[in-house]
Amino acid sequence: MPRPVHFEIHASDPARAQAFYESTFGWKFQQFGDMPYWSIVTGDEGDGINGGLTQRRGPEPAIDGPINGASMVVAVDDIDAYIAAAERAGGTVALPKDAVPGVGKLAYYKDTEGNVFGMIQPEPRA
Template sequence: MPRPVHFEIHASDPARAQAFYESTFGWKFQRFGDMDYWSITTGDEGDGINGGLTVRRGPEPAPDAPVNASPLTIAVDDIDAYIAAAERAGATVALPKDTVPGIGDLAYYKDTEGNIFGIIQPLPRT
């Protein structure tokens, strides 16, 4: 059964967001290559999940929005099969499938309630 393996924080000001999470929770950030993306380590390996920080794609949510979420990403063994299943169940594309170098194939969808989630087919571990 596929499980959440990663979360993402989308930020208009990544440096400000990083400072917030470092000072609040003690999380560690590491820039991922030349991309505007930072890996987040939230604790010891095997204890919870780690995440990422990225530049927001699109407008900031309204200040009075009741919930602005950080998407969970679910690891699967066949991304195309799970994309098809999600679409059959009523999901809509938020960001189409793309390859993240050194990581795997990743897509973002909105569920039937408008919540965004990620689906990733990680590269095989060597």
């Protein structure tokens, strides 16, 4: 069945978004030629997916508006530490941390560009 192979983050201020994701998750960014597009490396090859950061086209979404579009979910080993990192980097709560039985702890945040992303601390399987 089809699986996600890439994600893109659209940002009104790409430098600000880059700083947010570097500070929160330690992701690496590299500009793609002269275009306003940056490749994002999220970890070792073959472990998860990588993505891209691009200049937003069109109006900036309302930061306090409804969730529009898809969101990515990032697996973390200590959700509380990553929530703290996201908040230090300027992120805000979209949906607070909650326990999902048999899955783990899940929280949704908005980055500095108003994009929603999830963080999940998987629960060990019995």
